[in-house]
Amino acid sequence: MPLSALVPVAVSVLALAAPPAHPPAAGLVLSLTDAAGRVSTVHLECHPDGGDHPDRARACAALTTVDGDFDRIPDAGTVCPMIYSPVSARAAGHWRGKPVLYARTYDNKCAAGARSGGVFQF
Incomplete structure (x- = not known):
């Protein structure tokens, strides 16, 4: 096989x-x-x-502003209904090389999304 035929194959590989x-x-x-x-x-x-987070850009932006510290995420100021239907939120994984383990119970699903800057809005 001529060399000219092998060059495209080598580049592809x-x-x-x-x-x-x-x-x-x-x-x-x-x-x-x-x-x-x-x-x-x-x-x-x-x-x-x-x-597969439905608004990953917003969730990542919220976490980036606090360097992955869930406790420092500011409240979004969203008004949620005052219906007590508790949800437990959990996060596990890593943020820039640091392990992340987070757990918190919110009054309802709306509060979970609003108080987490959209991280738990799914």
């Missing part, structure tokens, strides 16, 4: 062997559990944004 894109700087599994025991779970990746 090298392109496939290129290193994968950088893994996200943050990867979290987020869950909400209601009083009946129903669980909703999503995955969130940040830097670059990814996962």
Whole structure:
């Protein structure tokens, strides 16, 4: 086989062997559990944004402003109904090399989304 025929094949093989894109700087599994025991779970990746969170850009932005510290996320100021229907929110994973384990109970699903800057709005 002539060398001119091998060059395109070699280039194709090298392109496939290129290193994968950088893994996200943050990867979290987020869950909400209601009083009946129903669980909703999503995955969130940040830097670059990814996962199946319905508003990953907003959730990542909220976490980025506080460097992944859920306790420092400011309240979004959303008015929620005063209906007590508690949900337990949990986050587990990593944020820029630091492990993340977070758990909090909110009065209802609206409060979980509003008090977490949209992180638990799913």
